[in-house]
Amino acid sequence: MHLSLDTQQINQCREYAKKVVAPMMTDLASYSTVTVERTVLRLLGIDGINRFDVPYPNVIIDHLKATGMLEKGAAFAMAHALNDTQLSPQAIAEAVDEGTLDLSRYKTANQPDMTRLLEAFTSIKKRIDQQTALRRSQRQHPRDKAVPDKYVIVATGDIYEDIEQAVSAVENGADIIAVIRTTGQSLLDFVPHGATREGFGGTTATRENFRLMRAALDEAGKRHGRYVQLVNYASGLCMPEIAALGALERLDMMLNDSLYGIIFRDINMQRTLIDQYFSRVLSAYADIIINTGEDNYLTTSDAYEHAHTVIASQFINEQFALKAGMPSRLMGLGHAYEIDPARPDSFILEFAQAQLSRQLFPNAPLKYMPPTKHMKGDIFMGSVQNALFNMVAVMTHQDIHLLGMMTEAIHTPFMSDRALALDNAAYVARATASFSEAFDIKPNGPVEQRAQHVLKEALDLLQVIAEEGLFTTLEKGRFAGIGRGRTQGKGLDGVFRKDSLYTNPVLEHLQDALKEGLR
Amino acid sequence: MKPIPKAIRPYGDTLHDGKVQISFSLPMPSDAHGEAAAKAVAQSMRLVDVAVVEQRSLGKDYSFYVVYGTLTETVDPSTLKVVDHGEKAMRKTDVEAFINEHFQAPLVFIGASTGTDAHTVGIDAIMNMKGIAGHYGLERYEGIEAINLGSQIDNEVLLEKALEVNADVILISQTVTQKDMHIRNLTAFVELLEAEGVRDRFLVIIGGPRINHALAKELGFDAGFGPGKFAFDVASFAVKALAERGVKTR
Numbered sequence: 001m002h003l004s005l006d007t008q009q010i011n012q013c014r015e016y017a018k019k020v021v022a023p024m025m026t027d028l029a030s031y032s033t034v035t036v037e038r039t040v041l042r043l044l045g046i047d048g049i050n051r052f053d054v055p056y057p058n059v060i061i062d063h064l065k066a067t068g069m070l071e072k073g074a075a076f077a078m079a080h081a082l083n084d085t086q087l088s089p090q091a092i093a094e095a096v097d098e099g100t101l102d103l104s105r106y107k108t109a110n111q112p113d114m115t116r117l118l119e120a121f122t123s124i125k126k127r128i129d130q131q132t133a134l135r136r137s138q139r140q141h142p143r144d145k146a147v148p149d150k151y152v153i154v155a156t157g158d159i160y161e162d163i164e165q166a167v168s169a170v171e172n173g174a175d176i177i178a179v180i181r182t183t184g185q186s187l188l189d190f191v192p193h194g195a196t197r198e199g200f201g202g203t204t205a206t207r208e209n210f211r212l213m214r215a216a217l218d219e220a221g222k223r224h225g226r227y228v229q230l231v232n233y234a235s236g237l238c239m240p241e242i243a244a245l246g247a248l249e250r251l252d253m254m255l256n257d258s259l260y261g262i263i264f265r266d267i268n269m270q271r272t273l274i275d276q277y278f279s280r281v282l283s284a285y286a287d288i289i290i291n292t293g294e295d296n297y298l299t300t301s302d303a304y305e306h307a308h309t310v311i312a313s314q315f316i317n318e319q320f321a322l323k324a325g326m327p328s329r330l331m332g333l334g335h336a337y338e339i340d341p342a343r344p345d346s347f348i349l350e351f352a353q354a355q356l357s358r359q360l361f362p363n364a365p366l367k368y369m370p371p372t373k374h375m376k377g378d379i380f381m382g383s384v385q386n387a388l389f390n391m392v393a394v395m396t397h398q399d400i401h402l403l404g405m406m407t408e409a410i411h412t413p414f415m416s417d418r419a420l421a422l423d424n425a426a427y428v429a430r431a432t433a434s435f436s437e438a439f440d441i442k443p444n445g446p447v448e449q450r451a452q453h454v455l456k457e458a459l460d461l462l463q464v465i466a467e468e469g470l471f472t473t474l475e476k477g478r479f480a481g482i483g484r485g486r487t488q489g490k491g492l493d494g495v496f497r498k499d500s501l502y503t504n505p506v507l508e509h510l511q512d513a514l515k516e517g518l519r
Numbered sequence: 520m521k522p523i524p525k526a527i528r529p530y531g532d533t534l535h536d537g538k539v540q541i542s543f544s545l546p547m548p549s550d551a552h553g554e555a556a557a558k559a560v561a562q563s564m565r566l567v568d569v570a571v572v573e574q575r576s577l578g579k580d581y582s583f584y585v586v587y588g589t590l591t592e593t594v595d596p597s598t599l600k601v602v603d604h605g606e607k608a609m610r611k612t613d614v615e616a617f618i619n620e621h622f623q624a625p626l627v628f629i630g631a632s633t634g635t636d637a638h639t640v641g642i643d644a645i646m647n648m649k650g651i652a653g654h655y656g657l658e659r660y661e662g663i664e665a666i667n668l669g670s671q672i673d674n675e676v677l678l679e680k681a682l683e684v685n686a687d688v689i690l691i692s693q694t695v696t697q698k699d700m701h702i703r704n705l706t707a708f709v710e711l712l713e714a715e716g717v718r719d720r721f722l723v724i725i726g727g728p729r730i731n732h733a734l735a736k737e738l739g740f741d742a743g744f745g746p747g748k749f750a751f752d753v754a755s756f757a758v759k760a761l762a763e764r765g766v767k768t769r
């Protein structure tokens with residue numbers, strides 16, 4: 001099955017997307033953020049919370065900020081302290097918390113020797129490398145499979161209940177389990193600690209919750225003879241920290257998209273684009289597939305009229321990922337089946353869009369979202385909508401197949417909703433197994449014409465964005481019709497300009513490893 | 520209009536046959552014991568002639584059932600008290616005419632999706648120019664000034680802004696309802712209004728997929744609107760209520 005598309009237009013799309021992204025990255029290179037620095041601390045092995053439940057990475061960063069030391073980067077003060085005190089990073093954090101160590105004593109213009117700091121980092125990195133190697137040896141990459149990976153979410157708010165739900169899903173055929181985060185976590189400027197049982201519309205992302213779910217899925221997977229992938233959200237105000245925790249606890253995919261945070265959570269754009277860069281470098285290093293969120297635009301804007309905004313955004317997200325050293329095989333670019341079922345030919349139009357994404361990003365493990373916006377209380381009709389969506393997912397060879405729930409409009413999924421959705425998808429995959437050998441796309445027919453039209457519109461939009469700049473685009477609300485100002489939104493107070501002595505050897509190490517293709 | 524019936528049962532294919540279908544999961548394996556338990560669950564709902572027509576495993580410790588049964592009880596709809604918004608809603612042009620006739624200054628509506636809720640489509644559907652499903656939003660109404668603060672707005676911020684712009688009506692949207700999150704947040708807003716002694720200063724209207732008028736009243740709001748309700752429903756209720764209260768009236 002193949003759409004005839006204008007290669008020149010596709011190349012132009014990539015050129016414009018490059019023009020959109022390159023100046024942004026240069027613009028932001030002279031800034032860092034509090035969560036980037038906390039990630040550095042986590043990658044030195046600092047973990048846990050103090051007696052007021054404040055995570056130690058926050059304790060240190062707050063201390064550095066208060067003493068005017070933050071602009072040199074967390075590594076600067078830490079390296080000095082490591083060399084000076086001979087304590088471990090964790091012991092330094094605890095001493096700072098106790099008030100027995102004041103890092104402002106290292107307010108000097110001398111670059112510290114980084115040997116001890118890099119030693120601490122290397123031992124943490126070893127765990128990431130082990131986890132990555134384990135995944136490599138056990139998982140078949142979604143892009144290499146004949147049938148899309150079936151992805152379902154759990155969202156009870158209670159990690160122990162989530163595990164029951166997830167294990168049941170594995171027993172019913174799920175390949176990927178995503179633990180949705182609790183409402184409001186994206187706006188927390190710290191990562192909560194420990195096992196949690198109190199989320200709303202999702203479960204708190206914590207390192208311990210990651211670990212518990214990972215262990216449960218490994219065990220269930222072993223029983224069923226397959227590797228089960230785990231997903232969480234490296235998004236919101238703690239993007240890179242969560243990416244680091246995901247790498248340490250062997251998450252396989254991470255939702256990771258600044259544009260989503262800007263548009264749907266009102267997170268400041270400068271903040272989150274800086275954070276995204278570090279988190280993508282980390283994910284690229286740890287071989288974690290990212291999932292981007294363009295599908296969400298269509299939950300707010302009309303999916304027929306704004307189909308091209310999804311394509312344009314995929315091109316932009318691709319460039320952001322490339323800048324971070326990420327190969328195509330880790331780019332789980334998002335799109336969705338959200339056209340109003342009342343519109344004639346909605347299936348044809350969806351097919352065109354899905355096949356278009358497929359051909360534009362042939363090596364990317366595409367993330368395909370089910371109908372959500374037009375799901376109503378009629379769960380029976382909902383099942384039919386999901387079946388049509390499943391057909392497009394299978395026929396156009398999507399990779400990460402988020403299953404639609406017939407109860408989408410009502411509640412976060414019940415155990416039975418997931419099982420029925422898994423059956424639905426498995427049935428469709430079975431029933432249409434040789435679809436692409438049996439049928440061709442009619443040249444110049446409605447599918448091809450629609451795809452060509454959307455591509456052209458995406459190209460026009462990318463040209464506009466390249467000319468006006470992404471910040472202006474976001475201000476104007478070209479994605480999802482929601483406008484956000486450059487200095488508006490949450491988290492801007494956590495952005496700082498780097499001092500001339502600023503140093504981040506952890507990031508540099510990861511960048512070098514990616515450049516040298518060590519991964 | 521037909522009179523409201525006095526005795527009914529669910530209808531399958533014969534009047535008063537009482538047929539219902541239900542489905543649910545049980546925390547036990549799908550086996551003969553599970554089937555018996557499913558049947559007992561249905562009987563505990565006072566169904567008779569219970570048939571478990573489908574059962575399946577949801578994994579080793581859980582199972583799912585589709586069950587049919589017959590309800591023998593009858594229900595008398597004519598005795599039920601139904602809480603609704605009263606008279607039929609006016610159309611947009613009629614609302615505008617009503618405003619023109621009764622009020623001496625534009626009416627100020629301020630709205631938000633509050634707490635940690637990030638859903639805006641509902642409040643936008645009511646407030647923004649474009650509206651939804653062919654029904655324009657309040658912003659488009661002559662005589663109404665609509666201020667939409669967007670989502671993730673704290674109760675305190677909403678109240679502060681409402682006081683600042685001298686709002687007549689406060690609109691609140693709540694979409695996330697898991698574990699009754701919306702109830703907590705909405706209750707907190709009423710408590711805030713009371714604590715600040717400004718409950719009577721505003722008409723306060725709530726909405727969202729799980730909101731209805733009865734719930735709104737119960738929580739201490741003036742009105743509530745759920746799915747299938749549009750700007751004209753809200754506007755029409757609000758202008759009449761404001762006229763009754765004598766707010767800004769001529």
Ligand code: B12
Nearest residue numbers: 201202299408411637638639640641692696697726727728
């Ligand atoms: C679109 C959508 C999103 C979009 C929102 C985009 C946006 N700009 O708003 C995105 C992708 C961002 C999103 C995110 C989340 N979502 Co959501 N989302 C939906 C979805 C698909 C549609 C909701 C919608 O837009 N409906 C259309 C509008 C027009 O309908 P409405 O809100 O009911 O509004 C009408 C009436 O209710 C009324 N009304 C509404 N508000 C008001 C206010 C007033 C004053 C009045 C008078 C009337 C009124 O008028 C409107 C017109 O008739 C639903 C599923 C579904 N199909 O319903 C899930 C759903 C609502 N989401 C859900 C969840 C859990 C979330 C998340 C919390 C997930 C997570 N853990 O991250 C996050 C939100 C995080 C947060 N901080 O809130 C759950 C809620 C479960 C529950 N019962 O609690 C749902 C039901 C999906 C599910 N089954 O899990 N979501």
